[in-house]
Amino acid sequence: MTRATAVRADASAPPAHVPLYEERIEAGDGVTLAASVAGERGRPGVILLHGAGQTRHSWRGSVATLGALGYHALAYDARGHGDSDWSPKPDYSYERLADDLDAIVRHMGCVPAMIGASMGGMTALHAIARTDEARARAVVLVDIAPRVDPRGLKRVHDFLHGHRDGFANVEEAADAVAAYNPHRPRPKNPRGLMKNLRLREDGRLHWHWDPRFFRERNDDARDRHAARLLTMCRGVTIPSMLVVGEESDVVNGKGIAELRAALPQLEIGHVAGAGHMIAGDRNEAFNGAILPFLECHPAR
Structure with a gap:
């Protein structure tokens, strides 16, 4: 039951x-x-x-x-x-x-x-x-x-696959998260997002995951x-x-x-x-x- x-x-x-x-x-x-x-x-x-x-x-x-x-x-x-x-x-x-x-x-x-x-x-x-x-x-x-x-799944997919060129700074990343989660208050200090970002050789901040992870999913x-x-x-x-x-x-x-x-x-x-x-x-x-x-x- x-x-x-x-x-x-x-x-x-x-x-x-x-x-x-x-x-x-x-x-x-x-x-x-x-x-x-x-x-x-x-x-x-x-x-x-x-x-x-x-x-x-x-x-x-x-x-x-x-x-x-x-x-x-x-x-x-x-x-x-x-x-x-x-x-x-x-x-x-x-x-x-x-x-x-x-x-x-x-x-x-x-x-x-x-x-x-x-x-x-x-x-x-x-x-x-x-x-x-x-x-x-x-x-x-x-x-x-x-x-x-499928509509919700597409929204998640678009967020995860977006911003492939990374972000110039953490504020740009915070803007992307706020657009994806408009019901959640945008943090006054977005530095906590750095746990989810990595600085790569191109000098830009990228999400922490391996891009190949999502290529395997269809x-x-x-x-x-x-x-x-x-x-x-x-x-x-x-x-x-x-x-x-x-x-x-x-x-x-x-x-x-x-x-x-x-x-x-x-x-x-x-x-x-x-x-x-x-x-x-x-x-x-x-x-x-x-x-x-x-x-x-x-x-x-």
Whole structure:
């Protein structure tokens, strides 16, 4: 039986701050992955996986909150993103991304809960569904369905593929983000964006990801993967939750219904005032959505 949960944007504030520390983890093919971690090893584990074009820093508030609540929380940059290495081949298939997630699970030394946004949610489902071994004790999917609204997907695609010549300064990058997320207040000091930018040899700032990452993705491959993933999901029996931004233009009712048919145990949480990037738009409300779910499905 599924359970729907409405979450207000004024959800309770996170507990006291806990320090985050950095780790580098071998992925097995010469690539190392950069991770931010909070909490003590041996506590219930939680892995947070960002979406395409994001970094582990999008989970900073959630990692700190989970660490303060007694979890061992880890968010990492997917290969080709942030401070993680670029794939030498390149290989950015979901099979390879799931291999990386398996390496993170081994590093943590437990059966964790997984929280994945967009690409990260698809990676988590792929890793869980492709094996009979216990990869996760529960999974939270953030604003993702195997098939999404093509209009919202195009807007994401246009942003990720735009600005191939980079930016002259961080202010230009902030303008691009503000145009993509008009509902989110533009930061007074955009220097925080430097975590998502890299200065290249041309003297301009470019987004942190490997450009080859997005060249591997096309509509035919996406449709094939969606069909395969829906079939695989029918073997996933662990507790599952989908958190949807009420202002998202990516996930629609049809996609939710299709995912729920494949995952009958799926619980749904709606976050008011949030778009596709829920954790960035309404971090406290997002935490308010996932924490009761995690508490209901503790480590065994």
